[in-house]
Amino acid sequence: MSLISQIILFAIPILLAVSLHEAAHGWIAHLLGDPTAKRLGRLTANPLKHIDPIGTVVVPLVMILVVGFPFGWAKPVPVDVSNFQHPQKDMALVALAGPVSNFLMAIFWTLILVAVSKGLTHGSFTVPLKTMAEVGVVINLVLMVLNLLPVPPLDGGRIVTGILPFKAALLFVKFEMIGMWVVIFLLASGFLGKILMPAVQAVQANLYAFFGLG
8 A cells, every 4th residue: 555545544534533523622612602613613524624734634644654653633622611601511511522522433433344344345445445444443542532631731631620629620720731741741751652552442342342343
């Protein structure tokens, strides 16, 4: 398989994963009373509305090709918590929407694998589609598990902020300034993969078993 083909097969599930992740944040925020994301056209799966050229495309592809581990980011969906009736709790729900969307996408790609394994697709597209689906499952599970880490400003950190008592939440939010540096350090040191991949592999194994994939 050529390098160009590999890039395409990786790019499609990556772009969908990060775009729908961000759109899910905006959609839940809209349902809870904040129209900011809708007003800015972010309630869409269109990658052009969400991608950061470096963080969404270049960095993940380089990471996959060099170390076999995807890492990147998209443009965060802006949220105005002043529009929420229950700002602390509602922001936690908005944060949770991202990882949930990735889990649902992992199920979608697993169903594609089921279709391929049962011979429902034929011809020259079978192998590329299988590869794309496998990438889609892994990418989405990595994003799900990564974003559930209780480190601000990741979604997991915002979920923790939403369930802590108010004073404790204010104290926890102060760590947001250094939270991403912690993630970058874990990535550079190799610890992030050791933390994430066992959980990713466990969820993947259970997902495949549930849908009858060997």
